[in-house]
Amino acid sequence: MAPITVTIKLFAHFRHGRFKEADHQFPPGVACREVILGLGFRLGEMGIVMVNGQHAPLDHPLSERDTLALFPLVGGG
């Protein structure tokens, strides 16, 4: 099957030595977990994982043109 394109957005210190936003290709239905590990993160580092602006579990399968946003545990008020 043809690969899918997913936009990955990184925030806070996740950007250091990586990127802010980039399009990557994956096999269809790839889980968030695989993408996160593939970028060299540990799962325990993840604060917020959002797909298309909604919180998503690590095993959420990604589709063509999804946006995956990854944040470390940060906060404010």
Next chain:
Amino acid sequence: MDKILRVNMTDLTTAVEEVPAEWAGLGGRALTSTIVAREVPPACHALGPNNKLVFAPGLLSGTAASNSGRLSAGAKSPLTGGIKESNVGGTAAQMFARLGIKALIVEGMPQGEGWYALKVGKDGVTIEEERGLLGLGNFAVIEALQSLFGKKTGVIAIGPAGEMKLTSANISVKDPSGKIRSHGRGGLGAVMGSKRIKFIAIDDEGAPGISLADPEAFKAASRVFTKALMDHPVSGQGLPTYGTNVLVNILHEAGGLPTRNFTHGQFDGHEQICGETMHDTIVARGGKPRHGCHAGCVIQCSQVYHDQEGQYLTSGFEYETIWGLGANCLIKELDDIARADSLMDDLGLDSIETAVAFGVAMEAGILSWGDGKEVVRILREEIGKGTALGRVIGSGAGAVGRTYGVTRVPVVKNQAIPAYDPRSVKGIGITYCTSPMGADHTAGYTIATNILNVGGQVDPLKKEGQIELSRNLQIATAAIDSTGMCIFIAFPALDIPECLPALIDMINARFGAKLTGEDVTGLGKSVLKLERAFNLAAGLTSADDRLPEFFSSDPVAPHQAVWDFTNEEIDAFWDF
């Protein structure tokens, strides 16, 4: 022995009173709200002689407990018409606590046109006439008082906005670097102005200091508590590195960043104003990415922001201010927002109320969207000089909406809604509706659980679980606001099991008490109920526990979310 200082501005007398037994176990918000509820007739005019302005340090203020240096101010609010408590860092809380001052109550109102200053010290409080500093901004006032009384003097002051009794006026408190923190919300600066007090100077020379009932137990609990603060990723790393402004990108991504006066949930200029950009800018210009608002803060979410020439521009540059003038008014230049922030500090204006008022003013066509230079001009030339337009904008979002016939006016109980869209982050909408303070995110910060995955996860777009979440957080917050703790200790408290018990152990070791977790929850509940009862007696009803109509009728992109709670569902908040 702890004492209550009472100042009567009608006959210009002062008194030192014993602490009544029923107030002995109270501090911070619990004490200011108890005193206001007991002594202020709820139906009085907030700017008249029957309102009282009360200051109280928290239960743990003045001790070595991390993050315990918050001062509460309370009164009937001229903005909401209900009870108000607003707390702040700075040096005043710790000085009050070391002086044994449980609360300072200011009542009455002078008859003439004169202005006054209060001087607080080890022998109590005195009233003096004040002329020289009238009309000056907060920075000049602090500078003048430091040269008069020395660098260490504590200062609580109002700027020109408070002198004009504008309902967005705040009360400024000097921080350890001689800059400003604010009792921001609800127009308390106007109440201080109505009492014709320009400033309160504090001298803690010869203060008796704090005595601990059980110093060893205190030390042990304090160690556990501080460790929890340092261990949690939000309070230990996130807040110190990026400050609160890291939220711009998070809320943008979640579609909850109110944009263009609450018409969209995302802002295309988010990268220009976000915490990541701000952090890099601060570092590049030689500012300080981390900075504490009071001695003893181990989180240090604040920062010092420099201009392009590397000169000090502002500090305590918070997400809410940056959102308010940024996404909400479409201003993309962080430097313009910083300049406006510093001016609001100097004039003594609540930066949330004022930023939202500017958004409504832009909707009314008074100035163009995104025109940061005009915002700065209006602050300086119109509000600063007290022109008619300046006074309208300085009276808050509701006043601008009423004056110019705008229907999209984001307020609850006439207080501006802050930086989280309640349609796409529904838990915070319940807090806005039900908090006795009016729309206030800090009263029950559901963003933690709705968005940040702290204290579990409750889907921000669904109705399920939001009432309970907001209720639990509002109860906990009312208790934390009474301890003198900064609300950001809630992040570790929600996730690290040792954190809250250590906090209670510290209170017990300080006072020789035997409080349990249940007692503390009970305190939070009773504070909320007391505040609500005051509001009802002041004439507010459950119809005031509602969001403005447009949140139900206008869906917000990108999730096309609407506010869909029924009145009955909202009112069930109070079933406890």
